[in-house]
Amino acid sequence: MVRPVFLGVVVFLTLEVGVGDAHIGSRIYPIWEVPDVELSTIDLQDGSVAEWKAILGPPTLQAADFSNSPTIPWDGSYDAADLTWSMWLGWSSSTGRLYVAIEKVDNEYMNEFALGNPFQFPGNDIIEFMVDGDHSGGEYGFAPDCCDTQEAWRRVHDSQAQHYLAIADAPDQQHLGYVGYGGASFAPSPATSWPYADAGGTSLGKGPTSSVIEFFVTPFDSLVWEAPERGKVSMLSPGKIIGFEVSLPDWDSAGSTTELMNYYTLSQQASTWRYAERFVDGRLLGPSRSTAITATSWGRIKASFGMTDVQGSR
Ligand SMILES: [Ca+2]
Ligand SMILES: [Ca+2]
Ligand SMILES: [Ca+2]
Structure with a gap:
């Protein structure tokens, strides 16, 4: 089946800027570990x-x-009355997963797609989450004409980094989609299901609409879309x-995909669907400040990257 052309390709393919160094920006975002005892308190399905x-305390983002x-x-001005959100990121050394939650308030909430497949996201108020677990940077999102065979494209597309789509309301309860070949075939990759991933969400009210999406994913250095157990x-x-x-x-017109x-x-980079070096940096920190890396080593690390850190949230 021909994969649907997704927004990133449509918008960005002809608007390339140069490939930069891994990674972008002068900030390192802290990502705190979720302690084992608190993992069980995370309920992806409760809409809260x-x-x-x-x-985790205050939002990560x-x-x-x-x-x-x-x-x-756009006109260059951000209007919180149009869309605002808070987002939490966590991780676990026990499960090897990244945990993500977002709460949004949208003045015009669009969730019109059929069958609940989040890959049909043009026109819908989804979020996109991309991860490069080994911080390699490099090209990871490919068009089908990248390779000599379709099989070769399936293997390489969204393998060394992953691009997920998530939506609050999914009639078939498939709240998470993966941009690699599994998503393209409308048969969700096992990478979007337990034990590698799980997701939930809901929305409340209309104009404005409050919505929540909660999920976890497993980052891969090399993901085999149809058989994650064979990946790294x-x-x-x-x-x-x-x-x-x-x-x-942020879509605000019902039925519109334009x-x-x-x-x-x-x-603030174009073509993040394609180049992982255009991602930002996140540093995995221990479950509390007492177990996080010391200020001395932290300062040395920052200096080595020419970076400043963002204050942690705990
Ligand atoms: Ca919850
Ligand atoms: Ca990588
Ligand atoms: Ca909207």
Whole structure:
């Protein structure tokens, strides 16, 4: 089956800027570990981020951390009345997973797709989450004409980094999609299901609409889309830097797949669907400040990258 052309390709393919060094920006975002005892308190299906606040404290990311994509025309002013959000990121050394929750308030919430497949996201208020578990950077999203055979494309596309789509309301309860070949065939990759991933979400109200999406994913250094057990899972440990990126399209017109109001990104880079070096950096930290890396080593690490850290949330 021909894969649907997704927004990133449509918008960005002809608007390339040069490939940069891995990774983008001068900030390192702290990602705190979720202690084992608190993993069980995370309920992906309850439509609430209360447990994330209890575990991780203030949000890891908020709307102010994002900017509109350089490839989407807009008036340059962010209006919280249009869309605002808070987001929590965590990880676990026990499960090898990354944990993500977002709470959004959208003045016009679009969730119109059929069959609940989040890959049909043009026109819908999804979020995109991209991860480069080994911080390698490099090209990871490929078009089918990249390779000599379709099989070769399936193997390489979204393998060394992964691009997920998540949506709050999914009639078939498939809240998470993977942009690699599994998503393209409308047969979800096992990488989007237990034990590698799980997701839930819900929305409440209309104009404005409050929505919650909660999920976890397993990052891979090399993902085999149809058989994740044959891939290489990224090793997660305190102090490690990963690449990640978050994008939020904001659609405000029912039934439209062309009237994109805004497209918020963390890295302010085009073509993050394709190049992992355009992600931002996240540092995995221990479950509390007492077990996080010391200020001395932290300062040395920052200096080596010419970076400044973002204050942790705990
Ligand atoms: Ca919850
Ligand atoms: Ca990689
Ligand atoms: Ca919207």
